[in-house]
Amino acid sequence: MGLHLSVIILALFPTVLSIYKYIIYPAFLSPLSRIPNAHRTSSISPLWILYKRWKYQDPPAVHAAHLQKGNAISINCVKDGVNIVYAPNFDKSGWYSPLENYGVQSMVSMLAGGPHSIRKRMLSHFYSKSYLLSSPFLSSITSTLVHTRFLHQLTTFASSQSPLDIIPVVLAFTIDMNTSYQFGIAGGTKYMQNEEERNKFVEFYRMRMSCVFWRQELPELTKWMERFGLRVVKRRYDDGHRQLEKIFLRLCDRTAVTYESLTNRKPSSRPVDKLDGGVKEEDYPLVYAQLRSSIETLDSKATGLIPQQTERQRLEIACELFDLLIAGFDTSTITLKWLMYNLCQHPDIQEKLITELRSMDEPLLVSTSSGSTSFPSPKTLDSLPHLEAIILETLRLHPAAPGTLPRLVPQGGATLGGYDNIPTGTRVSAQAYSLHRNADVFLDPEAWKPERWLDAGPEMQMWFWAFGSGGRMCVGKSFAFYRK
Incomplete structure (x- = not known):
């Protein structure tokens, strides 16, 4: 009888231990158990929030939970305090690791703050507002892209009286703008003029993004299943990402030839297509040159060798610039899409914007005969209150x-949101969707009201979080405003 009871106890022990570890402790004894749950299962399982993220429904779902249960909620991660959570001592989680390209890390995928700070310092000057607003180089690029590509395409469609889907045109413009700033006009993409190449790029990009959920949220399960031939991420989606990498690496390698000729470097032995003709000011690969020079100098100090590009440096440069493109073109297109939509829904606000733009000393006018390529100065555009208000409210x-x-x-x-002893390693975050809908700060938060920004106080600015905050906020924030 005693032996029989011992066998029963041994058999039940793993079950009892599992019940304690996965149900009783997280639901009743963990420090996190005091935090309101976004869903009744959140304390013991992440399935609810994983499902919402898989369906791209997590921001409104989490926001609804905040409205019901308060500023801090538990969804198997904790939502709270922007100033605390985005301080330097809170490192990124492994959620960012799948955003690597070419097998190396960019600023986005660097988890620790130290390496991120070093890389950010390499580029921050050329993405700062003060530089962008006073850069003749960027003004030249902008004028060329706007007049010879964007407005030219719009006037062509207008004269033909054909319908135009403006979104692909805007998307092509944002890609061309990003790559032209990185590689110069000649070295950048020409997707406004090459619809076939643009469509390929966008198709590969959508393949890449369609598999991000599994790599970010369930990386170990995804890898384990693939070992047994069970692919939740279709192989063609991984192939799409590799095709994107190839396209961008060709841009970098072609630009390397220009850079090496300008700096009297030994030409690369890689077989790439050289740029045609001489290098004009607008064709200088400004961002590429800055990043490459900085990386080579840093490695030279560490090794004591003469700066010379290695294969790893080549991939690090491609990875960083590729990430700046990916982070910039899609987000800008989304914002401009909503901006145009809301202007169409509010003709009175649209008329105010048109009046403001025409009041500039150098208004942007479309002329099919004069050949004028004049463009308002960035500082002038930056000073227009209605334009800024429309952009801020859309964001x-x-x-x-x-x-x-x-x-x-x-x-x-x-300690977050008044809850002490949040355990080490707990995943925590905030979301712009909820911060931007604080009804105490933004009255009637679901309405698009640009006029609220015309006399915005510091509190509204504090709650505005479209680009993140802290040392790892979006390095391209000012460039994003410039494009818009």
């Missing part, structure tokens, strides 16, 4: 990145 109501930006609680735990 508030329709942030291109509305969801979670995860961080990890550091050693020693944290």
Whole structure:
């Protein structure tokens, strides 16, 4: 009888232990158990939020939970305090690792703050507002792209009286703008003029993004299933990402030839197509040159060798610039899409904007006969209150990145939203979707009202979070405003 009872106890022990570990402790004893749950199952399972993320429904679902249960909620991660969570001591979680390209890390995929800060310093000057507003180089690029490509395409369609889907044109413009700033006009893409190449790029990009959920949220399960031939991520989606990498690496390699000729470097032995003709000012690969020079100098100091590009440096440069493109073109297209939509819904606001733009000393006029390529100065555009208000309100109501930006609680735990002892390693985050809908700050938050920004106080600015905050906020924030 005693032996029989011992066998029963041994058999039940793993079950009892599992019930304690996965149900009783997280639901009733964990420090996180004091935080209201976004869903009744959130304390014991992430399935609810995983489903919402898989269906791209997580920002409104999390926001609804905030409205019902308060500023801090538990969904198997904790939502709270922007100033705390996005401080330097909260490192990124592994959620960012699948955003690597070419097998190396960019600023986005770097988890620790130190390497990120070093890389950010390499580029921050050329993406700062002060530089962008006073750069003749960028003004030249902008004028060329707007007049010879964007407006030319619009006037062509207008004269033919053919219907035009403006979204692909805007998307092509944002890609061309990004790559032209990185590689110069001649070295950048020409997707406004080459619809076939643009469509290929967009198709590969959508393939890449369609598999991000599995790589970010369930990386170990995804890898385990693939070992047994069970692919939740279709092989063609991975192939699409590799095709994107190839397209961008060709841009980098072609630009390397120009850079090496300008700096009297030994030409690369890689077989690439050289750019035609001499290098004009607008063709200088400004961002590429800055990043390459900085990376080579940093490695030279570490090794004591003469700066010379290695294969790893080649991939690091491609990875970083590729990430800047990916982070910039889709988000800008989303914002401009909503901006145009809301202007169409509010003709009175549209008329105010037109009047303001025409009042400039150098208004942007479309002329099919004069051949004028004049363009308002960036500082003039930056000073237009209605234009700024329209952009800010569009970013508030329709942030291109509305969801979670995860961080990890550091050693020693944290206090968030009045809840003490949040354990080390807990995934925590905030989301722009909810911050931008604080009804105490933004009255009637679901309405598009640009006029609210004409006399905005510091509190509205504090709650505006379209580009994140802290040392790892979006380095391209000012460039994004410039494009819009």
